[in-house]
Amino acid sequence: MTPIYSSPMKVGVIGCGNVGSILAERQKSFKIVAAYDSIPERVAAFSDKYGAKPFSDIDAFLQEPLDIVVEVASINAVKDLAEKVLLAGRDLILLSVGALADDAFRKELLTTAKQLHRRIHIPSGAIMGLDNVRVGKISRVDKLFLKTTKPSRSLNSNESVFKCLFAGKARDCVALYPKNTNVAISLSLACGREADVELWVDPKAEQNMHEIFFEGEFGDAYIRIRNLPAPENPATSYLAALSVLSLLESLDSPLVIGA
Ligand SMILES: NC(=O)c1ccc[n+]([C@@H]2O[C@H](COP(=O)([O-])OP(=O)(O)OC[C@H]3O[C@@H](n4cnc5c(N)ncnc54)[C@H](O)[C@@H]3O)[C@@H](O)[C@H]2O)c1
Structure with a gap:
């Protein structure tokens, strides 16, 4: 059978801020190949440091051969971009979960995901359980x-x-x-x-x-x-970044525990 993801998994990141940078610092079994941010200087600095291809145009970003897109930006980013990600045929990891409090938006997004056989993953973020x-x-x-x-x-x-x-x-x-x-x-x-x-x-x-x-x-x-704050970035909950990292590291594993 064809594997679901490339090896290493090709990841596109929306949001080159605190969490995005921690993911880039710690990438192991996945590779951040593309990065998108609404602030051009942020995405340029991220790209220089971590080697991901920089994008300020979401359509161009989504044309890259990505296995999955990780949103670590903002509630507005989810509202503006999540559907586009699914329509481009990509699975999505979404950290700005507050966007899903809007019932109409959430239902529409889930309908799109279902129709296109795509998945939206919600990491545990800053909590457990x-x-x-x-x-x-x-x-x-x-x-x-x-x-x-x-x-x-x-x-x-x-x-x-x-x-x-x-x-x-x-x-x-x-x-x-x-x-x-x-x-x-x-x-x-x-x-x-x-x-x-x-x-x-x-x-x-x-x-x-x-x-x-x-x-x-x-x-x-x-x-x-x-x-506790992240060692390299006091502005971010370390657990939230780790939860995205551990999800990315385990997505391709044949053993699924507690998820
Ligand atoms: N679920 C959780 O437990 C949890 C925990 C921590 C953070 N978060 C959320 O994760 C997100 C990222 O957190 P952070 O600390 O890295 O934030 P941050 O402010 O450090 O970085 C966010 C980056 O995304 C970019 N961005 C924001 N809106 C955008 C848009 N519409 N389009 C493109 N780029 C956009 C910003 O320019 C910035 O570079 C936030 O929404 C935060 O609330 C969730």
Whole structure:
């Protein structure tokens, strides 16, 4: 049988920022052959450093012989470009998951993917537990609650006291804090039920923390994730970049665990 992907896998990256650079630094069994960014200087610098072919034109980028496209850019990039990626016949890894909070957009995208036999992969990002939260789609769930606590600098906040900035449904939190709650949408989509969310600012905190409370027919679970910044880039959750890297490294493996 013909292998699904080339060896090494040819990857195109949309977004030459923090996460994109970590992927490029750490590529092993895949090769980033093309890069696209809306800021020409960013893509030029990325290309000089990592050898990927630079693009400022998405159509030209998608004409490259890519096995898969990785979006590590923004919610707007997903809204503007994800369908084009699928229509070009490429699978897609998508990190700016907040874009999928828009029901109409998500349904249209999934319809396109299904019609074209393409797949959209959502990495675990800055949290853990997306694998087993899927039981929510086939059994009763009584509670899915995400409490995110971040230092003031992560939220560009001037708050001097520990304070709840938001309490409500996942999609409303994403609308107000698009960069900070992608994981709330990942959890909701994995479980098939919209997560309840609280977002807290803690001026004394040093790192981002996510706590997941999950209860249902199966029993209950509590997962706490404390994210350290990437060693080479303090602006990014290391786990989020690692989750994309580990997904890319495992896509071609004959053994699929917990995914
Ligand atoms: N799911 C998760 O757990 C998780 C965790 C971390 C980051 N993220 C998301 O991943 C994305 C990348 O994070 P980052 O820290 O690397 O961001 P970043 O700001 O460092 O880099 C993003 C890059 O994408 C480019 N870009 C933005 N919008 C674009 C568009 N419409 N078209 C083309 N290029 C565009 C920017 O110019 C920039 O170079 C963000 O949306 C972030 O919210 C998700």
